[in-house]
Amino acid sequence: MPATSFSCSFLSLQPRFNSYVNPIFRSLTFQLSSSPFPFNAPFSSIRIRCSLSRPAETNSTTGGRSGALTPGPSVGGDVQKIDVNPPKGTRDFPPEDMRLRNWLFNHFKEVSWLYGFEEVDYPVLESEALFTRKAGEEIKDQLYCFEDRGNRRVALRPELTPSLARLVIQKGKSVSLPIKWFTVGQCWRYERMTRGRRREHYQWNMDIIGVPGVMAEAELISSVVTLFKRIGITESDVGFKVSSRKVLQEVLNCYSVPEYLFGKVCVIIDKIEKIPVDEIKKELKAVGLSQEAVQKLLQVLSVKSLAELEERLGSSGEALADLKQLFSLAEKTGFSKWLQFDASVVRGLAYYTGIVFELLKEKGLLPELNLHIDNIVCALDEDLQGCAAMVANILREKGHSVELVLESKPLKWVFKRAARVNAERLVLVGNSEWQRGVVGVKILSTAEQYEVKLEDLK
Amino acid sequence: MPATSFSCSFLSLQPRFNSYVNPIFRSLTFQLSSSPFPFNAPFSSIRIRCSLSRPAETNSTTGGRSGALTPGPSVGGDVQKIDVNPPKGTRDFPPEDMRLRNWLFNHFKEVSWLYGFEEVDYPVLESEALFTRKAGEEIKDQLYCFEDRGNRRVALRPELTPSLARLVIQKGKSVSLPIKWFTVGQCWRYERMTRGRRREHYQWNMDIIGVPGVMAEAELISSVVTLFKRIGITESDVGFKVSSRKVLQEVLNCYSVPEYLFGKVCVIIDKIEKIPVDEIKKELKAVGLSQEAVQKLLQVLSVKSLAELEERLGSSGEALADLKQLFSLAEKTGFSKWLQFDASVVRGLAYYTGIVFELLKEKGLLPELNLHIDNIVCALDEDLQGCAAMVANILREKGHSVELVLESKPLKWVFKRAARVNAERLVLVGNSEWQRGVVGVKILSTAEQYEVKLEDLK
Incomplete structure (x- = not known):
């Protein structure tokens, strides 16, 4: 197969x-x-x-569990503590x-x-x-x-x-x-x-x-x-x-190591940078490899170029053919600089x-990813909240995201919120403007201000 | 609060x-x-x-576990069964x-x-x-x-x-x-x-x-x-x-039902469509509501219009004010047709x-969501696979998705695959074309065919 x-x-x-x-x-x-x-x-x-x-x-190895137990505020007499940390x-x-x-x-x-x-x-x-x-x-x-x-x-x-x-x-x-x-x-x-x-x-x-x-x-x-x-x-x-694993396989075949040992050998070789090489040798012998096979295997695994691999394994094996093809494909598609042969x-x-x-x-590989909402829409009068919601939906239907101010808030608060959500435009719904079928628009980056008819909003 | x-x-x-x-x-x-x-x-x-x-x-209540146990094919002597169904x-x-x-x-x-x-x-x-x-x-x-x-x-x-x-x-x-x-x-x-x-x-x-x-x-x-x-x-x-829950609250306040009973009453009322009304009455009495309070509560809960609610609760309550405001906002923002008042x-x-x-x-609310890959790219000769990969990457860099044929396959297979992935274009990399710096392009919907220079691919 x-x-x-x-x-x-x-x-x-x-x-x-x-x-x-x-x-x-x-x-x-x-x-x-x-x-x-x-x-x-x-x-x-x-x-x-x-x-x-x-x-x-x-600065911690505990997985960020730095929060403390915070008492949960009372809900209907059901006072209990809630652990504010995730498990x-x-x-x-x-x-x-x-x-x-x-x-x-x-x-x-x-x-x-x-x-x-x-x-x-x-x-x-x-x-x-x-x-x-x-x-x-x-x-x-x-x-x-x-x-x-x-x-x-x-x-x-x-x-x-x-x-x-x-x-x-x-x-x-x-x-x-x-x-x-x-x-x-x-x-x-x-x-x-x-x-x-x-x-x-x-x-x-x-x-x-x-x-x-x-x-x-x-x-x-x-x-x-x-x-x-x-x-x-x-x-x-x-x-x-x-x-390629075939490198290992070819060496093992060369010394008639039975195929069922392949997995075990892999597990041992995988530890090559974690435990001393003498330990590796001992383990390889323990699973049944000859002194000679162990020697050859470790030699081959230290190889760092395809040319040297060819010297040691000969040019007829599948391992070499596969690796050569991979490096040639990498050359053609422009990622060869990212590749390095390492038999180990x-x-x-x-x-x-x-x-x-x-x-x-x-x-600086991390992008600055700030919250960004296109528009902030605000009624200047509590009675106009429904109108503001209407304006918000007109803009949303045109594909803009909208932060609708859901309460009566002073303009100072609205500007602060607009800054927090990085809004581009502030749309103000005022009484006299509404009567005339227009809303006030302020471009927040330039402070430019103008009125727009409802039907021209976009 | x-x-x-x-x-x-x-x-x-x-x-x-x-x-x-x-x-x-x-x-x-x-x-x-x-x-x-x-x-x-x-x-x-x-x-x-x-x-x-x-x-x-x-047609099943078992959660789709219709598959059978399938023997896992042998891998390195490790023959085991694998349950092909998710838990x-x-x-x-x-x-x-x-x-x-x-x-x-x-x-x-x-x-x-x-x-x-x-x-x-x-x-x-x-x-x-x-x-x-x-x-x-x-x-x-x-x-x-x-x-x-x-x-x-x-x-x-x-x-x-x-x-x-x-x-x-x-x-x-x-x-x-x-x-x-x-x-x-x-x-x-x-x-x-x-x-x-x-x-x-x-x-x-x-x-x-x-x-x-x-x-x-x-x-x-x-x-x-x-x-x-x-x-x-x-x-x-x-x-x-x-x-609004305030409807319930106002009725309970009216009969001086203590606030801590509110939760219990909610749980009972929630069953109103699931168990007989006599059962509901019995349960409400069991938690301490008077005969009169139970009567009034059930009457109010049967109300299906805000006008009737106003008749029964008076016009001063918060419940009515909230609900009226909600319906008025719905009117303004155009979703009132989706709303229906139901006190129960x-x-x-x-x-x-x-x-x-x-x-x-x-x-027909479900969209037809077929797999769709913009291009299928295929080498006409095994030696040109690297070139085909290069062509694929040129197209990907221009933002097109590409299915690269990863093996030597007959053209008949390639066309079948192109149909399966709903490709728009088939790009063929042939030897003589490659020498001239061009590839063959076939628009699959029209069968239109032409050659494009590598640098003009887009």
Whole structure:
């Protein structure tokens, strides 16, 4: 099955440096990987994980639970306390943060659209079995799972891929290949919280099912490069370290290591930057690799160029052909500067938790996203509130957003509110003007003032 | 506290008829209500609940679990079964359903924007205590709650308002009034499933905090009317039955019924269409109302016009003044045809579960939302795939969506794919054309064909 075996190839994205700081998006984790998939079709996938942290948390590892218990005001004799903090590891999105979230997610969605992906979604809650079917994985320890009231074992999804698999299998032959789906969804991990790691986060997943060649991988990398360019990240900020699992496979085949050991070897190799190399050697021997195979494997994994890889593996293997094709496609489509070959990039079968990329606040990559409402409409007399509401609706029907002043307020208050919502125009509904069928309009940036007939409002 | 007391007034939206059927949005529940709120500020709120059901469910009460267990294909010797269905009471959104969901939610968001509301969001998971602090409510039985791995009692939110309250209290004086926030969020109820009622659904909440008058209510009704108009629902399809809690309050004051009984009376009155009137009478007497008060109360609640209400309550009360103002505002802003006075509309303190409005499929209110990708780009030769990717990226940079054919496929397949994604243009990258710096373009609707220079592609 060359298709399925290619679906085990890996691309892993890694920033060239980790730098701090930005107050809202405290960390973005980018994951690019093709993971084993429970159906016989080639599968390419890219994930971008974003934890959207709040400024208050930059000096804390507790997930922003800085608020105190505040007594809830009395309601009908029912005096009780309300915890003003969201549960540990979760967060609110007040308007200022929601604007940033929408900004980022809209980029995800627009890029997905440009690349012809269709949006899908799955339940936040899935059967626990969906995530634990792959035995022996660390995800089990991090699963946000529980028993529901009907005694079913369920879990808040830790990632989106198993749900994708479930839905694709369910649809069966009714979907035409290739499938190109994307999701921006919330995921949960019950884990110790550290800076930038909450128990919930969002992932942008783009998945291609049914394309055996590296074109699919190239398309996915290209889409992330497009995202980076749109939000102002350059190839000097971040790069993709790329390898293929076939590199590992070829070395193992060379020493007749049985195929069922492949997964175990991956898990060990994945730890290469986390534990001493002697430890790695010991573990590889423990699963049954010969001294020679271990030696050769570690040599190959240290290779940092395709030329050197060719020297060591020969020019006939699939690994080299795939990687060469990927780099050539990258050259043509203009993202080769973002790519770097690194044979040591091997993702374990377990869920990927490494790499964090933190946007530089100093680069000014975050847009200024202020509230902006086109018009503020105000009655100068309480009796004219209905007329003001009418004016507001005329403007809304023409596609303008309107903040209608809902109470009798002094003009000073109205100007302050107009400034807060960054209104362009103030529309005043006064008695004598109304009699003449006009309203007063003030352009707030220039202080220009004039009257407009109701029917000419636009 | 006139402000807080007004925050207990009620508007309840009710369709004039319940009609069936539409395959995707099988039910939309609209809720308009001002509920008691745990802070001393006037609070107006409107909720639209939508359960987006799938065609398969129209003949079933089991929530669409019609799929069977399908064996997961073998992956590396790990043969296991995967349940292809989402957990009971939840659902997937495959692309065709996601388009409809996006269509509806975008209307929610655009209308909210037109009315100057800011978007916010809260965690899906909240402390159980947040929802159970109001004692004795049915919501407790329906709470999707559990103990997390840190032994905290948590719940998947059954509604959005308690989270709103939590955040507003947390923000305290840092937010300027009025607050106008909206959320489109997923909510959960652990309840028996019936047609159109799943364990998860979405709510569009619009909340105004800090405006004591009925202008806030008028603004909220107006926004929902705007939504209805946009999606093609008219006042002959649906109407708002409107009353004010003050009607009830005034009757109770009249008979010196103590204020703490108000909540209990509301809960009883709320059942008026569900249980026999004798039962209602018995329950009202049981909480301590006199025979006379019960009589008068039931008389007043049967009133269907403001004129009659004035006869019975006199013209001096706040209830009448508020209702008159609301109807007058509705007249001015053009939604009076959608309103109908009905004194019996009293919402209990418990969460609202009544009224379901089902869009008529026959009215053709659902848009045809097909997948649509602007261009399909295809290399005529495997060696030109990189060039095709380059062409795709040129078009994407100009803002067009592109389906790039990622494998060598016969032209027949490409045309079929183009039809499936409803592409406008087919761009073919051939060898001799590429040498001349051009690509072939075919307009798929007219079959018109021509060559375009790469630099002229747009």
